[in-house]
Amino acid sequence: xxxxxxxxxHVRTAAALLVLLALIGAWIVHVQVRDRLKAGESRTGExxxxxxxxxxxxxELPDGGLSVTVEVGEEATKYDDWSDRTRVRAPxxxxxxxxSWSPQSRQSDRTIGVTQRPSSLSLRSGGRTILLEGSIEQSxxxxxxxxxKERLVAVPGDLADLEIVAGFAGRQQxxxxxxxxxxxxxxxxxxxxxxxxxxxxxxxxxDNDRYVRGNGFRxxxxxxxxxxxxxxxxxxLGWAAAGREWFVVQGxxxxxxxxxxxxxxxxxxxxxxxxxxxxxxxxxxxxxPSRTVTPSRNQQDPSTDRVISDLTFSVVSGAPVTLSTVxxxxxxxDDRHGAETEAPKTATLHRTSVLAYPGVVDPRKAS
Numbered sequence: 001x002x003x004x005x006x007x008x009x010h011v012r013t014a015a016a017l018l019v020l021l022a023l024i025g026a027w028i029v030h031v032q033v034r035d036r037l038k039a040g041e042s043r044t045g046e047x048x049x050x051x052x053x054x055x056x057x058x059x060e061l062p063d064g065g066l067s068v069t070v071e072v073g074e075e076a077t078k079y080d081d082w083s084d085r086t087r088v089r090a091p092x093x094x095x096x097x098x099x100s101w102s103p104q105s106r107q108s109d110r111t112i113g114v115t116q117r118p119s120s121l122s123l124r125s126g127g128r129t130i131l132l133e134g135s136i137e138q139s140x141x142x143x144x145x146x147x148x149k150e151r152l153v154a155v156p157g158d159l160a161d162l163e164i165v166a167g168f169a170g171r172q173q174x175x176x177x178x179x180x181x182x183x184x185x186x187x188x189x190x191x192x193x194x195x196x197x198x199x200x201x202x203x204x205x206x207d208n209d210r211y212v213r214g215n216g217f218r219x220x221x222x223x224x225x226x227x228x229x230x231x232x233x234x235x236x237l238g239w240a241a242a243g244r245e246w247f248v249v250q251g252x253x254x255x256x257x258x259x260x261x262x263x264x265x266x267x268x269x270x271x272x273x274x275x276x277x278x279x280x281x282x283x284x285x286x287x288x289p290s291r292t293v294t295p296s297r298n299q300q301d302p303s304t305d306r307v308i309s310d311l312t313f314s315v316v317s318g319a320p321v322t323l324s325t326v327x328x329x330x331x332x333x334d335d336r337h338g339a340e341t342e343a344p345k346t347a348t349l350h351r352t353s354v355l356a357y358p359g360v361v362d363p364r365k366a367s
Contacts, residue, residue, distance in 0.1 A: 036089045037154035040130055043088060047076040047152045049098045053159060057175050058104065059166040060190035061119050062233040064138040065104035068121065068164055070177055072097050076152055094156040097123060102148035103138045117235060120167040124174065126157025129165065169233055188363045189232050189245055189317060196360040205354035221261040221275055223325040223353035224308060226251020230360065234312050237291055245317045252282050253308040254327045262331055264343045271343035275329035282325050284313035318362035325353040
C-alpha cells in the first residue's frame with residue numbers, strides 16, 4: 001500500500017515538473033512558428049538567415065544606380081519582442097533569399113537634368129520573376145542609409161538559376177548571383193571605364209584672335225561649351241536608336257561681359273560695339289541637336305550678356321564627336337558718349353569653337 005502511494009506520488013511529481021518546465025519554456029520563447037514558404041512568398045522584418053552564400057552588385061542606371069546585396073540560405077529566424085520567435089524555411093526545390101537594396105545618386109550627373117524616372121528591382125529564378133519594388137526613387141542623400149530596404153523572399157530553383165533584375169523605362173538588365181555574369185542590354189554604355197569618361201576634348205578650332213590683328217577689333221562676345229556626357233536614355237526623347245547614343249551638352253551658347261560685344265582701338269581712339277542680334281549654331285559631327293532647352297532670362301547670369309542652352313544630339317555609340325559652336329552677330333558702334341568717327345560704324349562678329357571629343361569603349365562591342 002505504502003509503496004503504491006509513493007510510486008503514485010513520484011509520478012505526480014514528475015508530471016508537475018514537466019508542466020513547470022513547459023511553462024518556463026513558453027515564458028522564455030513564447031511562440032515558435034516553423035513555416036515552409038511557397039515560391040514567390042516574401043517576408044519583411046529583421047530575419048536572421050542561415051546563409052551559405054552572399055554577394056553584392058551595383059547597377060548603373062540613367063538617373064543614378066542601385067546597390068544590391070543578397071544572401072541565400074535554407075532557413076531564417078525572426079525574434080520579436082518578449083522573445084517571440086518565427087522560423088521560416090525555403091520551399092521544396094527552392095531557396096530563401098534575403099535582399100537589401102538602396103539607390104545610389106550621382107550628383108555630377110543629376111546636374112545635367114537628364115531624367116529622374118523611377119526604377120524597379122526583381123528576382124528571377126526557376127522561370128519565375130518576383131517583383132521586389134516597382135518604383136525606386138533616386139535620393140540626393142543616401143549616406144544616412146534611410147533609403148535602404150530589405151526583404152526575405154522564397155524563390156524556386158537553385159542558386160545557379162538566381163538572377164537580380166533592374167528595370168528602367170521599359171528596359172531591363174540583369175546579373176547572375178552565382179557567377180556575376182551580366183546581361184547589360186541597352187544599359188551597356190553606362191558601364192564604360194571611368195578613364196574613358198574622364199577624357200578631355202581637344203581644341204581644334206580656328207584662332208579667333210586673328211580678327212584682332214590688322215583691323216583693331218578685340219572680340220568680347222565668344223562661344224561657350226559646357227559639360228558633356230553620353231547617355232543611352234534622355235527623358236522626353238527616350239532610348240537612343242540601336243547603335244546610337246545621346247550626346248548631351250549642358251551649357252552651350254555665347255557669353256560676354258555686359259556693355260560691349262567688341263572693342264575697337266587705334267593709337268588715338270577707342271570705341272565699343274553692341275550686338276543687335278546674336279545667332280548661335282551648334283552641331284555635333286555636322287548634325288543639329290535633337291532637342292534644345294534654353295532657360296528663361298531670369299535663370300541666366302544677370303552680370304553677363306549670356307545665353308546658354310542644354311543640347312542633346314544623336315551620335316554613333318562610342319564614336320568620336322566633333323562639336324562645333326559658331327556665333328555670328330552684326331555689331332553697331334556705341335555712340336552714346338560721343339561718336340568715334342575714326343572707328344567703323346558697323347562690323348560683323350564671327351567666332352567659332354571646335355572641340356574634338358575622343359571615341360570611347362562600347363562594352364557591347366568590347367565583350
